[in-house]
Amino acid sequence: MAPKQREARKVSRNPELVRGIGKYSRSKMYHKRGLWAIKAKNGGKLPLHEPKPKPQAPAQKPPKFYPAEDVKTPLVNKHKPKPTKLRASITPGTVLILLAGRFKGKRVVFLKQLPSGLLLVSGPFKINGVPLRRVNQSYVIATSTKVDVSACNVEKFDDKYFSKEVQKKKKKGEGEFFEAEKEEKKTLPQDKKDDQKTVDAALIKAIESVLDLKSYLGARFSLKQGQKPHELVF
């Protein structure tokens, strides 16, 4: 009879009185676990299953080199890195202010956090020229303005989407050196442009429903005279 009628029990039948001391003695536990019944079924002995044949390990050659002293093996580390903890103020649809890089000062819509921990962000491109881009949480101020992004589908974007394309090594001839360099202009592949358009279409619809939000996202942030960042409410 192959399938077990009952799942393996998770809780012990011997309740704990104090740490290390159970309520029932060895003989009582023998009776409670029904080992007498199991033995009786098997003719006076505990049933013995034959060991499964182990898959034969490939024959290892004796190593060529034995180190003179004992080599210390490092401790096992099974830690897997987690994506950076996202600030509570940053939720999908939050307007962020970028603080560094080419787009510093731009107000931008947050879409989602990628597995690497970076934030996926979009201008939208038509409004302020910021494309789908990755941004570090530390270089961002989160405002309390939120945009409705439920209509956007950002499932397909991950870190691999943004990785640099592997350059194939080309043999450089002496005379053609400079000309060849000029011809190789990097253009965005059309499918990335289409991705930008689809994401932005849904975003722009949500943005235009709020008054002045479009011009707000198009303007850059700057500190004016007398404004103190630690006193400003974002």
Added chain:
Amino acid sequence: MPFKRFVEIGRVALINYGKEHGRLVVIVDVIDQNRALVDAPDMVRSQVNFKRLSLTDLKVDIKRVPRKKELIKAMEDADVKNKWEKSSWGRKLIVKKTRANLNDFDRFKLMLVKIKKAAVVRQELAKLKKASS
């Protein structure tokens, strides 16, 4: 120039320093030359130095150290809250508070409104200049 606002039982004052900064309280008793016993509907009755109080024009009709319920009733009879919020001092404080709590988006919208207002004013000024010249 005679004094108009006196420290007396029932005088409404504003705490201008410390943990309770910005709170409107009623002077309920005078402890000594420097301190007053002070009370408000949502506060535990406590002592406060006069230097931390700014006296207002409002006064409440109470006896020395009234019970909390009597204080609340007296404050409602004198309509302290509404009178304060309508007074010029009270209005200024409210404006300060809203300005401090403006969002980044709110500040942007405010800027757009200010620009519009300035444009209208400038147009009118130009018209007046043209008319007078």
